[in-house]
Amino acid sequence: MQDSEIVDQIDDTPIARAAQAAVQAIGRAGEGLPRPATTRVMVVANQKGGVGKTTTTVNMAASLAMHGLRVLVVDLDPQGNASTALGIDHHAEVPSIYDVLVEGKPLADVVQPVRDVEGLFCVPATIDLAGAEIELVSMVARESRLQRAIAAYEQPLDYILIDCPPSLGLLTVNALVAGEEVLIPIQCEYYALEGLGQLLRNVDLVRAHLNSALHVSTILLTMYDARTRLAAQVADEVRTHFQAEVLSTAIPRSVRISEAPSYGQTVLTYDPGSTGALSYLEAARELALRAVGPNGSLVGQQRDGSSTTAVRGTEPQWHGTTEGQQ
Ligand SMILES: Nc1ncnc2c1ncn2[C@@H]1O[C@H](COP(=O)(O)OP(=O)(O)O)[C@@H](O)[C@H]1O
Numbered sequence: 373m374q375d376s377e378i379v380d381q382i383d384d385t386p387i388a389r390a391a392q393a394a395v396q397a398i399g400r401a402g403e404g405l406p407r408p409a410t411t412r413v414m415v416v417a418n419q420k421g422g423v424g425k426t427t428t429t430v431n432m433a434a435s436l437a438m439h440g441l442r443v444l445v446v447d448l449d450p451q452g453n454a455s456t457a458l459g460i461d462h463h464a465e466v467p468s469i470y471d472v473l474v475e476g477k478p479l480a481d482v483v484q485p486v487r488d489v490e491g492l493f494c495v496p497a498t499i500d501l502a503g504a505e506i507e508l509v510s511m512v513a514r515e516s517r518l519q520r521a522i523a524a525y526e527q528p529l530d531y532i533l534i535d536c537p538p539s540l541g542l543l544t545v546n547a548l549v550a551g552e553e554v555l556i557p558i559q560c561e562y563y564a565l566e567g568l569g570q571l572l573r574n575v576d577l578v579r580a581h582l583n584s585a586l587h588v589s590t591i592l593l594t595m596y597d598a599r600t601r602l603a604a605q606v607a608d609e610v611r612t613h614f615q616a617e618v619l620s621t622a623i624p625r626s627v628r629i630s631e632a633p634s635y636g637q638t639v640l641t642y643d644p645g646s647t648g649a650l651s652y653l654e655a656a657r658e659l660a661l662r663a664v665g666p667n668g669s670l671v672g673q674q675r676d677g678s679s680t681t682a683v684r685g686t687e688p689q690w691h692g693t694t695e696g697q698q
């Protein structure tokens with residue numbers, strides 16, 4: 373056997389492939405991405421549970437930080453899954469977003485650095501937050517408490533990603549008031565778009581009354597399984613409705629992505645060479661590169677200068693992602 377053949381064979385082992393991919397991923401991560409002129413506050417929302425909000429929040433945030441940007445994750449879900457995935461303790465005594473929203477504590481008092489990822493920070497959520505939804509109801513400026521806390525935070529940040537709970541209550545409204553951009557992860561599954569009309573109507577309501585800058589800027593397809601026709605159909609349907617907002621990178625279904633949180637890690641540190649890590653790095657690049665237009669407008673966002681919520685004003689068929697509908 374020729375030496376070159378042996379080398380070829382060694383190169384073709386799974387470990388060698390993973391190593392190559394890791395080098396590629398790390399190399400790309402070091403490339404750097406444009407720093408937005410002002411902090412981009414992204415609300416990661418979808419009132420359905422289990423569609424990849426938390427996974428997207430932590431992995432996009434880690435990807436952006438690994439590109440040299442300063443990123444804060446605000447965990448706004450009482451489950452505290454984003455905190456867990458970032459290795460941040462969130463037992464009941466930990467100072468958390470609850471203290472900020474309900475007690476009026478400064479954000480700076482509850483921000484924690486994320487181990488292993490420079491430039492990445494997290495405001496944890498504890499179980500107390502479950503009560504905040506009700507406690508906030510009777511409070512002054514109940515919809516804008518997060519927005520005020522963020523405005524008073526003086527540390528420089530390039531991105532703030534807010535991980536919302538799977539509901540459209542006051543916590544999510546606080547996020548929608550605090551951010552300008554909504555990032556909607558959509559799981560490539562049956563009924564992917566069901567219920568989304570309600571989220572979009574809430575976005576419209578908040579824009580009309582509380583935050584005129586709010587818009588859906590980004591849609592990310594998650595848990596994409598290239599082997600199934602259903603995933604391709606859902607992706608087509610989403611692209612038909614939303615067009616320019618949909619990132620061309622879809623996140624594949626990946627065991628590595630789902631394993632990472634149990635180690636208190638993002639997939640970027642857990643397995644940097646995995647396809648899951650690479651796809652989040654790519655999605656984050658896309659997200660960041662869309663932001664370089666003049667005066668903060670998103671490049672490639674609106675084809676006709678119209679509003680970014682592509683389906684606004686129409687009532688699309690939000691159910692039935694299969695059998696030839698749309
Ligand atoms: N691309 C993916 N591949 C495999 N599992 C995933 C992927 N994205 C998310 N998951 C898993 O799906 C479940 C729901 O994801 P999660 O991000 O917690 O959704 P949400 O925050 O919308 O409720 C979690 O167990 C998560 O690990």
Ligand SMILES: [Mg+2]
Nearest residue numbers: 425426449453
């Ligand atoms: Mg979640």
